[in-house]
Amino acid sequence: MNYSELIERLSDQTGKSKKETKELLSDAISVLSDQLSSGTGVSIPDLGTFQTKVNEEKKVYNPHYDAYMIVPPKRVVNFSPASGLKEEVKFLSTDED
Template sequence: MTKKEIVKTISEEIGMTQLKTKEIVQKTFNAIVETLVEEQRIELRNFGVFEVKKRAARKARNPRTGQRVDVPQKFVITFKPGKEMEEKVRELEQRLLGQPQAPAQAPAPPAEGNAQPAAAPAQSSDPPAA
């Protein structure tokens, strides 16, 4: 969806002209950007959190030549979705995939002094799911 489509949808829903709606949408986006620049963080309840984070300088490798290259530090914008957004996406996932996906969990480490090799996963006679 584009900004133009967002403006059209909102305009139709609230009965405001597209021109006025476009101005409000643009001012909202401008306020988000200005807040990120000034405060490095903006929290929009039930939506999510935008945050400016520093990525440290690092060494990388050019995949074509294999040559090592220095990647300078830089600032990036991150987004962490709010609970409401995550729930809506989970509902979408359930509708599209049929079953909810259980959150992945790492296996618990063995108790000290009781280290035993991990058991092989149980074999199922069911055919693999498509």
């Protein structure tokens, strides 16, 4: 599913226009991004929790240059799915209907 398909499905389910739905989704993503960039986690019931963590500086080997390099620390987003979502996805059929 791509972004436009998501907008279309949400629009159909909520009864709102595609333009309103796109603005609402854009605002939700903006709020989520703001919270994560400030270091605050976001928990969405029945979906999961988004949190940030810092990957520490590490030393890695680069075979192209035959040398070790230092990778600087960086902040990344982690997602932990809710247990209900895990169970729902776990038991889905893998057969194509």
